[in-house]
Amino acid sequence: MAEGLGALLEASLDPRQNKAAEITLRQEEQKPGFSLQLLHITASETTPYNTRLASALCFKNFIKRNWTDEDGNYKLQLDEVTTLKRELISLMISVPPGIQSQLGEAVSVIADSDFWERWDTLVDDLVSKLSPGNPTVNIGVLQVAHSIFKRWRPLFQSDALYTEINHVLGKFGTPFLALFEALDNYLEQNKTNKENLTQGFTQLNLMVKLFYDLSSHDLPPMFEDNISGIATIFLKYLTYDNQLLHTDDETEAGLLEYVRAGIFEALTLYVQKYMDVFQPHVGQFIGSSWNFLTTIGQETKYDILVSRALHFLTSVAGMPEHAAAFQAEETLGQIVEKVILPNVSLRESDEELFEDEPIEFIRRDLEGSDSETRRRAATDFLRKLAEKFEEPVTQVVLKYTQHYLAEYAKDSSNWKAKDTATYLYSAIAAKGTATASHGVTATNQLVSITDYFQQNLAADLINEGGVHPILKVDAIKYLYTFRSIITKEQWLQVLPVLVKHLASSNFVVYTYAAIALERVLFLTDSQGQAVIPPTEITPLAKDLLEHIFHLIQSNPAPEKVQENEFLMRCVMRVLVVIKEGVVPFTDLVLQRFINITNIISANPSNPRFYYFHFEAMGAFIRFAAPANPDKLEQALYAPFAAILQNDVQEFMPYVFQLFAALLEANPSGTLPTYYQELIGPILMPVMWDSKGNIPALVRLLSSVIPRGSQFIIEHKQIEPILGIFQKLVSTKANESFGFDLLETVVANFPPTALENYFVMIMQIILQRLQNSKTENLTMRFIRFFHFISAQDNKGYSADFVIQVTDKVQEGLFTPIYVNVILPETQKLARPLDRKTAIVSFTKTVANSEAFATRYSQKGWGFTCTALLKLLELPPLPTSRDDLINDADIEDMSFGVGFTPLNTIRAQQKDPWPETGADLKAWVGSYLKDADKKQNGRISQFAQERLDDQSKTVLASYISQ
Numbered sequence: 001m002a003e004g005l006g007a008l009l010e011a012s013l014d015p016r017q018n019k020a021a022e023i024t025l026r027q028e029e030q031k032p033g034f035s036l037q038l039l040h041i042t043a044s045e046t047t048p049y050n051t052r053l054a055s056a057l058c059f060k061n062f063i064k065r066n067w068t069d070e071d072g073n074y075k076l077q078l079d080e081v082t083t084l085k086r087e088l089i090s091l092m093i094s095v096p097p098g099i100q101s102q103l104g105e106a107v108s109v110i111a112d113s114d115f116w117e118r119w120d121t122l123v124d125d126l127v128s129k130l131s132p133g134n135p136t137v138n139i140g141v142l143q144v145a146h147s148i149f150k151r152w153r154p155l156f157q158s159d160a161l162y163t164e165i166n167h168v169l170g171k172f173g174t175p176f177l178a179l180f181e182a183l184d185n186y187l188e189q190n191k192t193n194k195e196n197l198t199q200g201f202t203q204l205n206l207m208v209k210l211f212y213d214l215s216s217h218d219l220p221p222m223f224e225d226n227i228s229g230i231a232t233i234f235l236k237y238l239t240y241d242n243q244l245l246h247t248d249d250e251t252e253a254g255l256l257e258y259v260r261a262g263i264f265e266a267l268t269l270y271v272q273k274y275m276d277v278f279q280p281h282v283g284q285f286i287g288s289s290w291n292f293l294t295t296i297g298q299e300t301k302y303d304i305l306v307s308r309a310l311h312f313l314t315s316v317a318g319m320p321e322h323a324a325a326f327q328a329e330e331t332l333g334q335i336v337e338k339v340i341l342p343n344v345s346l347r348e349s350d351e352e353l354f355e356d357e358p359i360e361f362i363r364r365d366l367e368g369s370d371s372e373t374r375r376r377a378a379t380d381f382l383r384k385l386a387e388k389f390e391e392p393v394t395q396v397v398l399k400y401t402q403h404y405l406a407e408y409a410k411d412s413s414n415w416k417a418k419d420t421a422t423y424l425y426s427a428i429a430a431k432g433t434a435t436a437s438h439g440v441t442a443t444n445q446l447v448s449i450t451d452y453f454q455q456n457l458a459a460d461l462i463n464e465g466g467v468h469p470i471l472k473v474d475a476i477k478y479l480y481t482f483r484s485i486i487t488k489e490q491w492l493q494v495l496p497v498l499v500k501h502l503a504s505s506n507f508v509v510y511t512y513a514a515i516a517l518e519r520v521l522f523l524t525d526s527q528g529q530a531v532i533p534p535t536e537i538t539p540l541a542k543d544l545l546e547h548i549f550h551l552i553q554s555n556p557a558p559e560k561v562q563e564n565e566f567l568m569r570c571v572m573r574v575l576v577v578i579k580e581g582v583v584p585f586t587d588l589v590l591q592r593f594i595n596i597t598n599i600i601s602a603n604p605s606n607p608r609f610y611y612f613h614f615e616a617m618g619a620f621i622r623f624a625a626p627a628n629p630d631k632l633e634q635a636l637y638a639p640f641a642a643i644l645q646n647d648v649q650e651f652m653p654y655v656f657q658l659f660a661a662l663l664e665a666n667p668s669g670t671l672p673t674y675y676q677e678l679i680g681p682i683l684m685p686v687m688w689d690s691k692g693n694i695p696a697l698v699r700l701l702s703s704v705i706p707r708g709s710q711f712i713i714e715h716k717q718i719e720p721i722l723g724i725f726q727k728l729v730s731t732k733a734n735e736s737f738g739f740d741l742l743e744t745v746v747a748n749f750p751p752t753a754l755e756n757y758f759v760m761i762m763q764i765i766l767q768r769l770q771n772s773k774t775e776n777l778t779m780r781f782i783r784f785f786h787f788i789s790a791q792d793n794k795g796y797s798a799d800f801v802i803q804v805t806d807k808v809q810e811g812l813f814t815p816i817y818v819n820v821i822l823p824e825t826q827k828l829a830r831p832l833d834r835k836t837a838i839v840s841f842t843k844t845v846a847n848s849e850a851f852a853t854r855y856s857q858k859g860w861g862f863t864c865t866a867l868l869k870l871l872e873l874p875p876l877p878t879s880r881d882d883l884i885n886d887a888d889i890e891d892m893s894f895g896v897g898f899t900p901l902n903t904i905r906a907q908q909k910d911p912w913p914e915t916g917a918d919l920k921a922w923v924g925s926y927l928k929d930a931d932k933k934q935n936g937r938i939s940q941f942a943q944e945r946l947d948d949q950s951k952t953v954l955a956s957y958i959s960q
């Protein structure tokens with residue numbers, strides 16, 4: 001069996017066989033013990049390295065998919081789980097580094113679910129394997145530890161988190177500290193042995209990371225007790241040098257750089273969080289940082305180190321007790337000259353990046369980019385100093401700015417001097433943090449944003465030739481950075497110049513023009529009005545879009561088409577702004593979108609690009625489809641269907657949403673034949689196995705059902721749809737999607753088509769409520785109850801729900817109604833949900849026979865009181881014990897997951913338009929009419945079954 005599995009893994013590495021091998025491997029993984037066989041192959045030293053690596057990779061992916069379900073229950077046999085936890089650490093320590101990192105990710109997945117309560121032996125295992133004089137073993141142990149403990153860094157504090165950290169520190173903290181001393185001795189003994197020294201520094205690098213992990217929330221007591229010794233070790237290795245650790249490559253950081261950068265990161269944490277304890281040691285690190293920053297070379301391999309050192313100094317400059325050290329004008333002059341200027345001036349490597357890898361230049365250069373650049377770190381340091389000493393810092397910087405502008409004025413080949421001047425000026429002019437939506441919103445009052453632009457940058461923007469492209473980029477970036485400060489009138493003057501720069505032959509210039517244009521089109525003034533009115537863009541839109549599409553497709557290779565997400569983001573923004581203005585040139589835009597979709601489907605490589613691509617298509621469908629529904633449905637069906645047929649998983653959740661938007665654009669239409677053919681495939685269980693597909697498939701089915709209900713009934717597809725509801729409602733993560741689907745089914749199929757299923761539906765819901773009730777499940781059940789009770793036009797009612805519930809178990813409705821529905825309805829918070837409950841209770845009070853007779857003593861009165869409370873009181877707060885948060889779009893850490901398309905968010909429809917705007921008036925007139933029809937029965941019940949206050953409130957509605 002293992003031999004066969006080994007052959008499959010080998011085949012998975014061969015491009016000619018890998019698709020078939022992957023499919024067979026997915027079948028094999030259904031068999032018990034699959035994961036253990038993979039570990040056996042990974043561990044085998046006689047197996048070729050690549051096969052072992054493929055096995056580790058397969059194991060990691062298997063664990064990601066199969067360790068637990070959404071509710072945290074194991075999906076594997078318990079003995080397999082136990083064996084994996086027992087074997088994994090020893091194995092990870094013994095395998096080569098490449099395999100180690102794959103297994104480390106698997107350990108991290110297991111730890112996410114099980115550590116520490118369900119894996120309380122892990123830390124003891126790790127500690128028992130630490131070996132003071134053996135970096136090779138320690139690296140494996142520390143790798144595991146870091147892969148688990150680094151999860152703490154971004155988390156908010158909670159009792160559970162602190163219990164876990166204390167559990168770890170109690171066992172791991174002291175042995176970990178002892179390891180520092182042993183490693184220091186080892187490095188001394190091996191300073192002439194390159195191989196051992198490299199191993200030792202690899203261990204040190206991991207230890208510095210772990211030091212940060214263990215300190216990220218609170219100061220560990222054993223670290224506090226040994227703070228002097230820790231500071232001594234850190235200072236030693238911050239200034240340590242050894243020729244054997246130098247890298248030959250000027251661009252590639254080595255272990256020496258990474259260790260120092262890690263130490264600076266840890267120092268920054270301690271200055272920010274534990275200054276009371278760390279205070280006596282800070283001075284020596286300020287001195288060493290200063291020496292280091294004034295002597296280090298300009299090579300890019302030092303970039304991460306320089307930026308971390310600058311972060312450290314920025315944190316220190318923010319502390320009143322240390323900031324004073326920087327205050328003297330002479331000191332500030334030295335800082336600007338020796339630390340800021342060398343790190344903001346363009347280097348040869350930056351120019352090479354601009355020419356050879358322009359997209360990478362833009363990503364690094366943009367504010368808010370993740371990359372650690374010297375420019376960004378030096379700017380942060382300068383701004384922190386300006387925050388403390390605005391006037392003297394501004395004076396010093398303006399002096400340098402003027403000097404560099406004069407250098408450029410003397411000789412325009414000194415364009416780098418002007419670039420430095422503009423960078424310095426921008427750094428000192430901006431205050432606070434720039435936001436993604438509005439850029440810089442507060443500025444230094446000692447300078448003028450518009451004067452600098454008009455005197456120094458406007459000419460660069462307007463002049464056709466003779467200006468270095470980087471200076472054009474500087475001018476555009478200046479506009480982009482200060483977009484909120486520049487007035488509406490000024491923007492209207494600049495806009496045509498910006499649009500013109502989209503025709504530049506330089507990649508960075510036209511991309512920055514697209515970035516600035518997109519952001520200014522997004523910008524609104526204090527009244528919420530667009531700074532650039534749509535009327536300014538709509539006349540230009542056709543040519544503008546055609547030009548940007550041309551830029552996107554200038555090189556037809558799939559990876560080149562999707563290289564520049566900034567261009568596609570600009571397309572999206574133009575379509576969002578012009579709205580229905582796209583209709584006259586629908587064909588042009590449609591064809592471009594189809595071409596690009598077909599090209600990038602062959603090889604999706606840039607998640608940000610294709611996210612904006614599908615957002616742009618969403619905007620196009622939303623505004624163009626209502627005018628041409630059949631044309632768009634037909635034209636887009638083929639490219640979208642091809643994505644599904646070719647199993648392009650990255651695109652599928654987007655395509656399902658776009659299919660849904662196409663259907664929703666023509667709600668009165670029937671379901672075209674090609675959509676009818678789509679229903680069978682999207683009901684296949686395999687489609688619902690991917691978490692990322694579920695929200696999008698529910699949206700699609702909810703759009704298909706209203707237009708295709710007759711077809712679905714004729715082809716007996718209701719049952720598979722209800723099977724999907726059952727699967728979804730069985731887990732916390734998907735229960736809401738299950739109810740969304742169920743409500744669509746009830747709203748769109750005739751009761752006769754569903755009558756045989758209602759008891760089963762109710763049974764599924766009530767069973768889940770009994771076995772694993774959550775706040776969300778309760779609220780969705782209540783919403784569903786009201787949704788059905790209010791649909792009297794279809795023959796549903798509260799009485800119908802009572803009959804169905806009592807068929808599940810005789811007398812079951814009463815406790816559910818009294819203990820769950822009545823009290824919890826008050827928690828419904830969304831206006832439409834509350835409205836549904838009001839309509840439901842009103843119709844129950846007016847029409848229900850069961851409440852008039854069977855529950856006559858209390859039921860009718862309770863229901864009427866609950867109705868009045870809904871109308872008179874604000875919603876009760878719900879507890880948030882199990883909310884599942886969506887990822888923030890701006891974070892964009894896309895995997896093959898679900899990212900909702902904002903341009904086509906599902907529109908909520910009001911199922912009860914007949915109530916009008918004044919709900920109280922509708923309730924009053926509805927009850928008044930029902931009272932007449934029933935010979936005063938409601939008035940009589942009110943007198944008999946309501947308290948005086950409720951009678952008064954009800955009377956005030958009915959008398960209106």
